[in-house]
Amino acid sequence: MTALLVFLSLILIAVIAIQIGKVTELAAKIRGEEEMQEIINGRQGIYMFVFMIAFLVLTAYTGALYKNYYLGYGPMTAASAHGGKIDAMFNVTLIICGIVFVITQILLFYYAWKYSGRRNAKARFISHDNKLEIIWTMIPAIVMAFLVVRGLDAWNEIMADIQPGEDYMEIEATGFQFGWALRYPGPDGKLGTKNFRLISGANPLGQDWTDEKNVDDFHADELVLPKGKKIRVRITSKDVLHNFYLPHFRVKMDAIPGIPTYFVFEPQKTNEEFREQLRNYPEYQVPSDPKDPNSKPKWEAFDYELACAELCGNSHFAMRKTVRIVEPDAYEMWAAQQKSYYLSNIRFKDEDPNKEKLFSSEIETRKEEFIEALDTALTTAKKTVQFSYVTFATGSEKLTGVSRYELDNLVEAMKEKKGLKIQLAGHTDDIGEDAQNLALSQKRADAVMKYLVSKGVDASRLSAKGFGESQPVAANDSDDNRAQNRRTEFRVVGQ
Numbered sequence: 127m128t129a130l131l132v133f134l135s136l137i138l139i140a141v142i143a144i145q146i147g148k149v150t151e152l153a154a155k156i157r158g159e160e161e162m163q164e165i166i167n168g169r170q171g172i173y174m175f176v177f178m179i180a181f182l183v184l185t186a187y188t189g190a191l192y193k194n195y196y197l198g199y200g201p202m203t204a205a206s207a208h209g210g211k212i213d214a215m216f217n218v219t220l221i222i223c224g225i226v227f228v229i230t231q232i233l234l235f236y237y238a239w240k241y242s243g244r245r246n247a248k249a250r251f252i253s254h255d256n257k258l259e260i261i262w263t264m265i266p267a268i269v270m271a272f273l274v275v276r277g278l279d280a281w282n283e284i285m286a287d288i289q290p291g292e293d294y295m296e297i298e299a300t301g302f303q304f305g306w307a308l309r310y311p312g313p314d315g316k317l318g319t320k321n322f323r324l325i326s327g328a329n330p331l332g333q334d335w336t337d338e339k340n341v342d343d344f345h346a347d348e349l350v351l352p353k354g355k356k357i358r359v360r361i362t363s364k365d366v367l368h369n370f371y372l373p374h375f376r377v378k379m380d381a382i383p384g385i386p387t388y389f390v391f392e393p394q395k396t397n398e399e400f401r402e403q404l405r406n407y408p409e410y411q412v413p414s415d416p417k418d419p420n421s422k423p424k425w426e427a428f429d430y431e432l433a434c435a436e437l438c439g440n441s442h443f444a445m446r447k448t449v450r451i452v453e454p455d456a457y458e459m460w461a462a463q464q465k466s467y468y469l470s471n472i473r474f475k476d477e478d479p480n481k482e483k484l485f486s487s488e489i490e491t492r493k494e495e496f497i498e499a500l501d502t503a504l505t506t507a508k509k510t511v512q513f514s515y516v517t518f519a520t521g522s523e524k525l526t527g528v529s530r531y532e533l534d535n536l537v538e539a540m541k542e543k544k545g546l547k548i549q550l551a552g553h554t555d556d557i558g559e560d561a562q563n564l565a566l567s568q569k570r571a572d573a574v575m576k577y578l579v580s581k582g583v584d585a586s587r588l589s590a591k592g593f594g595e596s597q598p599v600a601a602n603d604s605d606d607n608r609a610q611n612r613r614t615e616f617r618v619v620g621q
């Protein structure tokens with residue numbers, strides 16, 4: 127129905143326009159062409175003038191109407207240290223261009239009205255005027271120089287890298303189709319090295335696991351940062367061009383495959399503080415979900431966002447991520463809960479190049495574990511300690527490289543407690559011949575004893591016995607249980 131009405135209106139307007147044209151033509155014939163032309167010129171001059179006023183008034187009106195949605199004004203005041211500078215720069219440019227814009231529009235339409243075609247009027251012709259040339263070259267040149275110098279100054283300040291000795295935190299954002307992989311440096315504060323040749327299903331960023339700085343690096347699903355700390359974001363891409371964009375912080379930088387870029391900024395308002403900033407404006411008091419009038423108001427549902435500002439493919443929108451700026455304590459708590467990617471996904475798996483060695487942090491925690499277990503054996507009725515990390519090559523008595531760390535803890539304890547005497551015991555699961563298992567467990571217990579002796583423990587304080595499959599700690603009915611039964615232990619026989 128509406129469509130029909132619109133269609134009919136359009137036809138009506140067209141008919142009216144044609145009729146007016148015919149009437150004007152007729153009137154022109156009656157009055158004479160030239161006289162008629164002059165009347166039309168005058169009328170069009172007035173239309174020009176009316177259009178100018180309507181246009182400028184509406185421009186100013188819409189500008190004022192939507193001011194609370196623009197970055198840089200009222201609720202959208204920047205949330206970073208450098209953001210205010212960028213906003214101020216934009217404002218100065220906007221004011222200068224705005225003044226020029228209004229003046230030129232007024233002159234354009236005013237002249238169209240004032241000098242609308244008249245009989246006998248003659249145009250003044252100026253072939254050249256030095257003064258005029260100088261004026262309209264100098265003024266823009268001075269204004270441009272002012273804007274450029276100011277802009278360069280701000281650019282150098284905002285794009286400056288971290289200075290030596292400055293306190294900062296570095297994170298890494300890798301863009302891919304379609305998402306961001308965020309990597310944090312972990313407790314050591316350093317991001318590990320990467321190599322694109324190492325990228326695989328298990329190693330999505332190509333981290334080099336032989337670099338110890340990678341051991342504690344963790345990957346995060348959301349961008350969480352502490353307030354008031356300088357953040358250096360290392361920005362890269364795995365496939366096409368992306369763009370790391372944090373609108374509320376005025377951070378925007380291309381993510382380019384093969385060329386790492388960076389951006390340094392300092393968040394100054396937590397999400398909570400920014401919500402308070404939005405709260406005072408009516409635009410943010412409407413329901414956040416337009417379909418549900420009972421949903422939280424917009425200001426309360428607000429979260430900062432990380433977006434990709436490069437149209438990088440058909441699911442480009444899916445690169446949006448929530449950003450949380452929190453107080454430094456809350457950040458520390460969050461970071462402490464994050465799990466190292468390497469330790470939880472790679473450590474001791476096939477792709478781990480460090481299977482044969484332990485990192486200092488692991489040596490320390492395992493030592494603590496061992497001391498506690500030994501302490502329990504010495505002070506309670508439970509006299510047996512099971513080695514948690516002593517393992518052998520499959521089917522043989524050859525100790526694996528990492529076994530030595532736990533055995534060294536035992537060596538140290540034996541040297542400290544002079545009266546300590548122990549019996550080493552080997553156990554297997556039920557797979558294979560009984561006699562063979564018994565022999566293998568004896569050989570394994572002997573191998574451990576040999577190692578301890580080689581480290582200077584007196585052989586008289588040691589004995590070794592293989593129990594084969596005779597003393598299982600779990601039913602041999604699953605792979606996990608069998609693994610529990612394959613074990614090496616020692617029993618305190620004197621202290």
Ligand SMILES: [Cu+2]
Pocket residue numbers: 301302367368369434435436437438442445
């Ligand atoms: Cu993208």
